[in-house]
Amino acid sequence: MSETSNDQLDKYKQAFQEEAREVLVELESALLELNENRSDKDLVSRVFRALHTIKGSGGMFGFDELAAFTHDLETAFDEVRAGRLEVTAELLDVALEALDQIKAMLEEAAGGAPAQRTVSAAILAKLHKLTGLAKVPPVREVAAAPQPPAATAGAVSGWKIHFCPGPDLLRNGANPLLLLGELRQLGDLQSTASMAAVPRLEELEPERCYISWDMVLTTAAGREAIRDVFIFVEDSSELSVEPYVFPVLDAEGAPPKVSQDRRTTWGRRAYDSPDTASSIRVPAARLDQFVNLVGELVTVQARLGEVAARRDDPEVTTVAEEVERLTAALRENSMSIRMLPIRATFERFRRLVHDLARDLHKDVDLTIEGGDTELDKTVIDQLNDPLMHLIRNCMDHGIEPARVRAAAGKSATATLCLSAKHSGASVLIGVSDDGAGIDAEAVRARAVEKGLVAADAQLTESEILSLILSPGFSTAKQITDVSGRGVGMDVVRRNVEALRGSIEIATKPGAGTNVTLRLPLTMAIIDGLLVRIGESYFVMPLATTLECIELTRQDIEKANGKHLADIRGELIPYIRLREYFNIHAERPEREQIMLTETEAGRYGFVVDQVLGDHQTVIKNLGRFYRHVQVISGATILGNGSVALILDPHRLAQDAIRTNTTGQRTDPGAGKMRPEGAMKL
Numbered sequence: 001m002s003e004t005s006n007d008q009l010d011k012y013k014q015a016f017q018e019e020a021r022e023v024l025v026e027l028e029s030a031l032l033e034l035n036e037n038r039s040d041k042d043l044v045s046r047v048f049r050a051l052h053t054i055k056g057s058g059g060m061f062g063f064d065e066l067a068a069f070t071h072d073l074e075t076a077f078d079e080v081r082a083g084r085l086e087v088t089a090e091l092l093d094v095a096l097e098a099l100d101q102i103k104a105m106l107e108e109a110a111g112g113a114p115a116q117r118t119v120s121a122a123i124l125a126k127l128h129k130l131t132g133l134a135k136v137p138p139v140r141e142v143a144a145a146p147q148p149p150a151a152t153a154g155a156v157s158g159w160k161i162h163f164c165p166g167p168d169l170l171r172n173g174a175n176p177l178l179l180l181g182e183l184r185q186l187g188d189l190q191s192t193a194s195m196a197a198v199p200r201l202e203e204l205e206p207e208r209c210y211i212s213w214d215m216v217l218t219t220a221a222g223r224e225a226i227r228d229v230f231i232f233v234e235d236s237s238e239l240s241v242e243p244y245v246f247p248v249l250d251a252e253g254a255p256p257k258v259s260q261d262r263r264t265t266w267g268r269r270a271y272d273s274p275d276t277a278s279s280i281r282v283p284a285a286r287l288d289q290f291v292n293l294v295g296e297l298v299t300v301q302a303r304l305g306e307v308a309a310r311r312d313d314p315e316v317t318t319v320a321e322e323v324e325r326l327t328a329a330l331r332e333n334s335m336s337i338r339m340l341p342i343r344a345t346f347e348r349f350r351r352l353v354h355d356l357a358r359d360l361h362k363d364v365d366l367t368i369e370g371g372d373t374e375l376d377k378t379v380i381d382q383l384n385d386p387l388m389h390l391i392r393n394c395m396d397h398g399i400e401p402a403r404v405r406a407a408a409g410k411s412a413t414a415t416l417c418l419s420a421k422h423s424g425a426s427v428l429i430g431v432s433d434d435g436a437g438i439d440a441e442a443v444r445a446r447a448v449e450k451g452l453v454a455a456d457a458q459l460t461e462s463e464i465l466s467l468i469l470s471p472g473f474s475t476a477k478q479i480t481d482v483s484g485r486g487v488g489m490d491v492v493r494r495n496v497e498a499l500r501g502s503i504e505i506a507t508k509p510g511a512g513t514n515v516t517l518r519l520p521l522t523m524a525i526i527d528g529l530l531v532r533i534g535e536s537y538f539v540m541p542l543a544t545t546l547e548c549i550e551l552t553r554q555d556i557e558k559a560n561g562k563h564l565a566d567i568r569g570e571l572i573p574y575i576r577l578r579e580y581f582n583i584h585a586e587r588p589e590r591e592q593i594m595l596t597e598t599e600a601g602r603y604g605f606v607v608d609q610v611l612g613d614h615q616t617v618i619k620n621l622g623r624f625y626r627h628v629q630v631i632s633g634a635t636i637l638g639n640g641s642v643a644l645i646l647d648p649h650r651l652a653q654d655a656i657r658t659n660t661t662g663q664r665t666d667p668g669a670g671k672m673r674p675e676g677a678m679k680l
Contacts, residue, residue, distance in 0.1 A: 016061045016232055017106050023050050024099060024106075025344065031095050032350040036365075038087040045225070047095070048077045053228045054102065056182040061174070061232070066105045069120055073098050076131045085131055094126045096351070156187070156220050158244035164212035166236035171207045174233050180213065182229045187219025216244055284377065287338060294327075294334040295525055299636050301327040302614070306639060331525055338378070339521075342429075343371030345380055346418045349391055353416060356395040363402055363413040364395065373420035375427050379499055379519055383429070386492040390431040390515055391416065393489065398435035398513050408510065410434070426501075426543070427521060432514035438507040440464045446473070465505040469493040492517075500632045502649055518649075528635075530614040530643065531594065531607040533578050534585025537643035539616050539635060540605065544596045544648050548610050551591040565593055565604055574604030575655050577646075598652040605648065616645060630654055 027050035034043040051074040059067035073095060079085035101123055104115035161183070165176050183189050191213050198210040217226065226241050227234065301323050308320035346368045357364045394416055402412040419430040440461055447453045447467045467473060471490040496503055501519040520526070528539035529548075549567060551574075564571045574593055578585070585608075593604040618633040632647040 013061050013063075013109075016057055016063070017110055019232065020054055020058070020106055021103075023053055024103060025347065026050050027054075028096070028099055028351055029347050031092055031099070032354055034087060035089070035092050035354065041081075044077060044080050044087070045222075048074065048081055049225050049228050051077060052182070052225070053231055056178070056229060057232045059178060063105075063109065066102060066109075069098070069105070069124070070102060072124055072127055076127060079131065088130070091130055094123060094130060096354075098123050098127070156218055159217045159219065159223070159226060160240075160242045160244035161215040161217055161226065162212070162238070162240045163215070163230065164238040165209040165233065166238075167208045168236060169209045169233060172236075176209065176211070176213075179229055179233070180215075183215065183217060183226070186221045186225065186229075187217055189215055189217050191215040212238075288378075291334050291338060291525075294331055297327055298331060298525060302637065303639070335376075335525065338376050339374040340377050340380055341372050342375050342380060342383075342420045342427075343368065345383055345387070346371055346420075348384075349387060349418065352388065352391055353395065356392065360395060361401065362395065362399055364399060365413055365415050367415060367417045368419070369417060369430075370420035373422060373427060375420070375519070376521060379427075379521075382495060382499055383517075383519075386495045386517065387418070387429070387431065389489065389492050394431065394433040394435065394513070398433045398437070400436050422521075423518070426518050429517040429519060430514060431517075432512060434512040437509040437511055437513055438465060438468070438505070439509065440507070443467055462505070465507065466503075468505070469503065497629065500647065526616050526618065526645075528614045528616040528645065529594065530611040530637070531592070532609045532611055533581070533607050534583045536581070536583055537611075537637060537641060538577070538607070539614060539643050539645045540594055540596065540648065541645070542613070544598065546595045546597055546602070549593045549595060549604070551593045551606060553589065567595065570602075572602050572604050573655075574606055575651060576606045578606070578608070580651075580655075596648040598649045600649075600652045600656055603648065603652045603655075605646070605651065614643075618645060 027047060030043050030046040030050065034040065034047060037043065051070055055067045055070040055074050058064075058070065076085065076091070077095075080087055080091075085091075101115060101120055104113075104119075107113065108115045163176070163179070165174075169176065180189070180191060192215070194212045194214065195210070197212065198204070204210075219226075223241050227239070230237065230239050301320075304320050304323055308316045350366055353364055353366045356362075399414040399416070400408070400410075405414065406412050415434050417430070417432045419428075419432070421428050444453070444459065444464050444467075447464075447470075448455050450473065452467060452470055452473070453459065469489050469492065473489065493503060496517055496519070499519055501517055504516040504518065505513070506516075507513040527542040529542055529545055531538050531540060549565065551565065555565065559565070563574050563576065565574055572593075572595065577583075578587065588608050591606050591608060592610050593606050594610065595602060595604050614635075614637075616635045619635060621628065621631065621634055630647055630650045631644050633645045634642050635645060637643055
């Protein structure tokens with residue numbers, strides 16, 4: 001095989017591995033749902049189809065060991081489908097162990113650690129003992145003679161299948177005969193090969209597939225199961241699966257043959273029609289590069305707009321406005337491509353809840369709300385660790401054993417809920433349980449014991465609960481395999497802060513705890529308002545800004561030196577950013593208050609001038625500034641200067657702490673000053 005063909009084969013093997021991982025997610029979800037409803041035939045069919053797809057496609061692309069291992073499990077669930085085997089907790093546990101082993105085999109094929117063959121043997125031994133089925137090698141033969149439709153158990157129907165492989169199918173390492181063999185395992189198959197597209201000898205390409213097949217399949221399986229056989233080649237081939245009504249049979253009991261004219265038309269169609277694939281698979285790195293380029297284009301467009309404004313040339317202005325319109329549209333499209341529903345992330349934790357419930361001897365139901373909520377892929381990728389630690393804490397500390405819950409008049413089965421919903425330019429991710437709740441006094445006592453707070457400190461319940469996010473903090477009296485080392489919540493805090501997010505904790509003794517992660521929709525480009533203070537430029541996120549109000553010297557005098565603004569009868573505290581950042585410049589006669597909605601309520605931020613809307617390409621400040629929490633990043637302006645992106649939520653929190661303790665807590669915002677950041 002040529003070097004190019006080898007490269008293509010490697011590419012398609014990689015595609016199989018990626019898609020197989022997605023099928024495994026579906027398989028795990030179906031197994032866990034089946035554990036809750038063991039009589040659901042649709043769930044059994046989902047499990048069988050997933051196993052059948054992995055086995056068949058694995059064998060087609062050379063993953064013979066994986067296909068052989070999966071075959072035994074597929075056989076067991078085929079027996080379940082036929083009603084000859086019952087779904088038991090033991091069978092599901094073995095299936096989950098087998099799923100983990102399949103993952104290990106895929107990782108080994110991708111260059112990871114070797115999968116332990118002794119583990120595979122032990123799993124198969126358990127499976128054979130449970131099912132009583134002898135080990136049978138996977139069926140690979142496909143040359144059996146066609147048989148007429150036969151009456152089989154269950155609801156049997158006929159399907160007319162046309163399969164015309166794409167011209168590169170053989171080059172990519174696929175074998176169409178193996179696909180036909182997979183179809184034959186679903187029922188009785190009659191097939192006719194069409195040679196109509198085979199060219200003359202001098203025009204024939206040895207590595208190109210010219211043959212197509214017209215088939216009639218009699219099976220109890222549905223359309224989806226049939227299409228699953230072709231899942232890895234469907235996008236590059238022509239495939240149709242339609243219901244088939246058997247005509248009057250001939251004397252031998254076989255249906256009439258498909259006409260040669262019909263086969264000839266179908267045989268040529270795959271090479272004459274355009275590719276009709278509705279979706280394509282793109283590496284995440286390539287997508288990130290695309291978004292970065294769009295971000296650079298946004299910066300260049302801003303420079304073009306500034307040049308056009310200086311030149312006052314109508315023709316240049318027209319071009320600049322058109323470029324701005326197109327850039328905005330490209331930006332919106334590029335952002336939408338990176339947005340993914342969070343359901344798949346939530347579903348991955350069903351297995352964690354199942355395993356922890358078994359190990360801790362607790363009954364827990366996992367519910368999911370808002371799974372269709374979309375979030376930037378880069379944000380979703382960093383959610384796994386925080387959610388895992390929050391779930392482990394809920395399961396170990398929050399949820400009581402069944403006997404304790406029953407004694408308290410609660411249902412023996414606890415509920416753990418993962419939820420997501422949009423809130424402006426943020427997404428709220430919730431992890432809640434109906435357990436015992438958090439004992440705020442125990443948290444306070446532990447914090448005093450560890451020297452985190454003074455014994456006489458006046459703290460609100462919210463401030464006490466936030467102490468559990470401190471490094472090494474834990475109220476657990478003993479360390480277990482699940483938690484107790486004080487590491488988990490610190491990981492949650494650090495990961496959420498790295499995403500420019502925040503954490504809110506609410507609890508009610510005896511009723512449960514709710515932890516909410518407030519995260520930005522995207523990590524790449526945001527809409528902002530560009531402001532100026534002296535010669536310094538800043539960006540305020542547009543999503544949190546309510547309005548801009550003029551602040552005059554007379555308004556300041558009326559407030560008697562207090563940092564309060566009377567806005568339509570409501571007194572709103574404000575932070576003078578000039579003082580907060582120690583910017584020494586002459587104060588203008590009229591300043592602007594940017595009224596924002598923060599987690600602490602409405603706050604104003606006083607600036608010299610609001611310059612207008614700004615599409616902000618977020619750039620990280622680097623590790624040197626990692627402790628500066630009130631700044632969420634920086635952006636490059638059209639004139640090449642740098643503007644800092646402010647975080648209104650953290651600015652307000654820091655101001656509140658400053659007024660409470662007399663010292664600024666953010667080490668990056670100016671210097672520590674006992675006089676505070678503002679006066680109320």
